[in-house]
Amino acid sequence: MECHDALPLMHEYLDGDLEAEDSAALKRHLIACPSCNRMFKQMEQADAMVRMLPKSPVPAGLTARIMAQIPEPKRRTRWYAWVKSHPALSVASVFLLVMISSFLSLLNEDQDMVVKGANLDQVVIRGDTVIIPEGHTVQGDLMVKRGKIQVDGNVEGDLTVVDGSYNLASTAYISGHVNKVDETLEWIWYRMNEVFSAFAK
Numbered sequence: 001m002e003c004h005d006a007l008p009l010m011h012e013y014l015d016g017d018l019e020a021e022d023s024a025a026l027k028r029h030l031i032a033c034p035s036c037n038r039m040f041k042q043m044e045q046a047d048a049m050v051r052m053l054p055k056s057p058v059p060a061g062l063t064a065r066i067m068a069q070i071p072e073p074k075r076r077t078r079w080y081a082w083v084k085s086h087p088a089l090s091v092a093s094v095f096l097l098v099m100i101s102s103f104l105s106l107l108n109e110d111q112d113m114v115v116k117g118a119n120l121d122q123v124v125i126r127g128d129t130v131i132i133p134e135g136h137t138v139q140g141d142l143m144v145k146r147g148k149i150q151v152d153g154n155v156e157g158d159l160t161v162v163d164g165s166y167n168l169a170s171t172a173y174i175s176g177h178v179n180k181v182d183e184t185l186e187w188i189w190y191r192m193n194e195v196f197s198a199f200a201k
């Protein structure tokens, strides 16, 4: 077994849905490969921590399903490549993030619009549209989920639109990046990438 085959099996093993045959093959690899062994121990710890969190039962097999749903093959390759190129880094923290983000996304299954930012008194919300009026400035990042955003004013930070659309007027000014994310899973992936790049600095 190669290391890149071992990782998905570790997730399945921890979720308790690995077949006996695969599980034996994984164990043989973990005995033979110190780096996978170390990674597996960290994942086990993370898994135990997640299970200890109060009132947050993680459905069996969820992680494997999330990983399976991350679009193939580019993203998955990037994910594995990242894990492989950062062996010393705590895989546990990434694993925890996947678990917690997927759990939070389940909690947010309702269809209401979500607006997040540090400086929301500068925005006007009309129906499903968030408006930054001309001459108004949002200090810091702004995120709109399941809605539209009309930017006539300024954003001193990043604008992120999840499952929605945006329109920038000619008077609009955004100092950071404009990110458009179309699915909740992509959103999780996007957040994971944010964390990855923060680690990589």
Ligand SMILES: [Zn+2]
Binding pocket: 002, 003, 006, 029, 033, 035, 036, 037
């Ligand atoms: Zn290995």
